[in-house]
Amino acid sequence: MSVASxxxxxxxxxxxxxxxxxxxxxxxxxxxxxxxxxxxVRAEEALAEADALxxxxxxxxxxxxxxxxxxxxxxxxxxxxxxxxxxRDDAPVAERDACCVxxxxxxxxxxxGKLNTHEFAYGALTTSARYGPARNPWATDRVCGGSxxxxxxxxxxxxxxxxxxxxxxxxxxxxxxxxxxSGLRPTTGRVSNRGVVPVAxxxxxxxxxxxxxxxxxxxxxxxxxxxxxxxxxxxxxxPPYHELLGAGLRGLRIGVVRSLFEQGIDDRVxxxxxxxxxxxxxxxxxxxxxxxxxxxxxxxxxxxxxFAEATEAHLGLLRSRLPDYGADVRAxxxxxxxxxxxxxxxxxxxxxxxxxxxxxxxxxxxxxVAPTMPVLPPRIGEETAxxxxxxxxxxxxxxxxxxxxxxxxxxAMSIPCGFVDGxxxxxxxxxxxxxxxxxxRAAHAFQQATGWHERRAPSVPAPVE
Amino acid sequence: MIVVFVMMVxxxxxxxxxxxxxxxxxxxxxxxxxxxxxxxxxxxxVALLPAFxxxxxxxxxxxxxxxxxxxxxxx
Numbered sequence: 001m002s003v004a005s006x007x008x009x010x011x012x013x014x015x016x017x018x019x020x021x022x023x024x025x026x027x028x029x030x031x032x033x034x035x036x037x038x039x040x041v042r043a044e045e046a047l048a049e050a051d052a053l054x055x056x057x058x059x060x061x062x063x064x065x066x067x068x069x070x071x072x073x074x075x076x077x078x079x080x081x082x083x084x085x086x087x088r089d090d091a092p093v094a095e096r097d098a099c100c101v102x103x104x105x106x107x108x109x110x111x112x113g114k115l116n117t118h119e120f121a122y123g124a125l126t127t128s129a130r131y132g133p134a135r136n137p138w139a140t141d142r143v144c145g146g147s148x149x150x151x152x153x154x155x156x157x158x159x160x161x162x163x164x165x166x167x168x169x170x171x172x173x174x175x176x177x178x179x180x181x182s183g184l185r186p187t188t189g190r191v192s193n194r195g196v197v198p199v200a201x202x203x204x205x206x207x208x209x210x211x212x213x214x215x216x217x218x219x220x221x222x223x224x225x226x227x228x229x230x231x232x233x234x235x236x237x238x239p240p241y242h243e244l245l246g247a248g249l250r251g252l253r254i255g256v257v258r259s260l261f262e263q264g265i266d267d268r269v270x271x272x273x274x275x276x277x278x279x280x281x282x283x284x285x286x287x288x289x290x291x292x293x294x295x296x297x298x299x300x301x302x303x304x305x306x307f308a309e310a311t312e313a314h315l316g317l318l319r320s321r322l323p324d325y326g327a328d329v330r331a332x333x334x335x336x337x338x339x340x341x342x343x344x345x346x347x348x349x350x351x352x353x354x355x356x357x358x359x360x361x362x363x364x365x366x367x368x369v370a371p372t373m374p375v376l377p378p379r380i381g382e383e384t385a386x387x388x389x390x391x392x393x394x395x396x397x398x399x400x401x402x403x404x405x406x407x408x409x410x411x412a413m414s415i416p417c418g419f420v421d422g423x424x425x426x427x428x429x430x431x432x433x434x435x436x437x438x439x440x441r442a443a444h445a446f447q448q449a450t451g452w453h454e455r456r457a458p459s460v461p462a463p464v465e
Numbered sequence: 466m467i468v469v470f471v472m473m474v475x476x477x478x479x480x481x482x483x484x485x486x487x488x489x490x491x492x493x494x495x496x497x498x499x500x501x502x503x504x505x506x507x508x509x510x511v512a513l514l515p516a517f518x519x520x521x522x523x524x525x526x527x528x529x530x531x532x533x534x535x536x537x538x539x540x
Contacts (some may be wrong), residue, residue, distance in 0.1 A: 300516035319495040331505035334498050348530035350520050
């Protein structure tokens with residue numbers, strides 16, 4: 001069940017919070033041995049918290065009784081935040097919830113557990129040496145993407161009604177795309193990062209991964225807003241995202257990022273996303289091909305800063321626990337040691353140039369659309385993906401498709417829009433800063449007109465409704 | 466220019482010398498990578514440094530850095 005339908009059923013008294021939690025625990029028991037979406041399940045605690053909710057939903061708790069799960073870089077009081085790393089084997093139990101978890105609980109949600117991630121959320125595969133790979137429900141020999149791969153797998157397989165992930169350079173959008181669900185990276189500063197293990201502090205963003213845009217709207221409304229303890233959050237009103245979903249597509253001005261359909265992309269993926277654009281046209285939106293300024297350089301701009309910020313965040317652990325990192329994350333973190341400081345400043349100056357250039361683009365277009373990912377998910381254990389008959393380095397192939405929106409801190413969402421070889425393909429929608437309501441409205445209209453988000457992976461039995 | 470300098474050093478000095486320099490640079494920061502680590506680091510640097518060099522050419526001299534979340538309230 002989706003967040004929206006489950007919340008409605010709970011509110012109507014058709015099932016109790018305990019029953020909602022228990023049915024998800026049963027499903028985790030049945031499927032997670034294969035999928036490995038969870039690092040830790042809070043079975044007893046979640047049942048106790050369900051019982052403590054009482055028998056009827058207060059009007060100010062829209063997620064009352066809804067079982068959710070969060071990526072294991074997000075603190076949940078009473079559990080260890082592992083970040084899927086051996087480095088944190090002896091980390092203390094978190095004494096306090098992260099801000100986003102506090103807010104989920106305040107909305108009435110129940111946290112089922114902690115979800116698998118690429119080690120320290122610093123990679124796009126979710127194949128932790130310490131906790132094992134999260135497996136894609138659509139093909140269990142393939143990765144879920146990452147870094148929020150466990151969140152994607154859990155949402156796709158119904159192991160939680162909704163999930164939270166984090167996104168630094170695509171880590172919500174990539175797994176949402178590869179597992180066939182909906183994921184929204186909010187504007188940087190829209191959701192507090194307090195209690196979240198950092199990757200690169202000026203890019204990191206917490207956001208929802210769930211079945212539908214409607215679910216993402218409900219989850220985002222619960223977690224968004226200023227946090228006096230996180231200076232990166234912006235003190236701006238949070239729109240009623242769910243109420244604004246129904247505005248439709250008529251009159252919406254949408255730019256289509258032409259070059260992302262033409263270069264560095266599997267032709268079948270490009271054709272699938274191109275075909276999906278007809279839904280927006282049929283709904284009355286105005287679409288036109290556009291070029292994103294500096295598109296081929298935005299990956300470098302992000303990396304000029306991200307390497308330094310990630311290395312700084314880990315410097316103490318690099319000194320004391322270097323051998324305990326997985327080889328790929330260790331290499332990324334060490335690379336940051338060897339980039340001179342002027343590269344970071346260059347990145348910051350280039351970020352300003354990119355920001356101004358994209359601001360110009362978004363003066364003309366309310367949204368831009370593109371394929372979320374250029375390739376299908378690689379097989380577990382492989383670092384390459386197939387692209388039109390050739391093998392390409394997976395991590396390099398995806399940068400161009402995800403960096404523009406991260407560099408400029410823009411809201412960006414991936415929604416499922418079709419299949420190639422039985423594997424999901426995602427469409428990315430991005431808007432200007434704080435335009436989450438417009439992104440969600442367009443995504444919701446697309447999902448009302450299509451059924452891609454309702455497809456279920458063949459390896460995963462349908463949940464009992 | 467700095468990126469160009471780093472690349473020139475890498476070419477002129479050769480892999481062994483660069484690795485020694487890297488090891489020294491890492492040790493100065495209290496970190497002690499293995500040879501295997503430095504091979505992987507080199508793969509990243511080979512991909513990154515030319516891209517950064519191109520950025521240097523693209524960014525106008527008068528471009529100010531992006532903001533850094535400094536508090537906006539009045540004192």
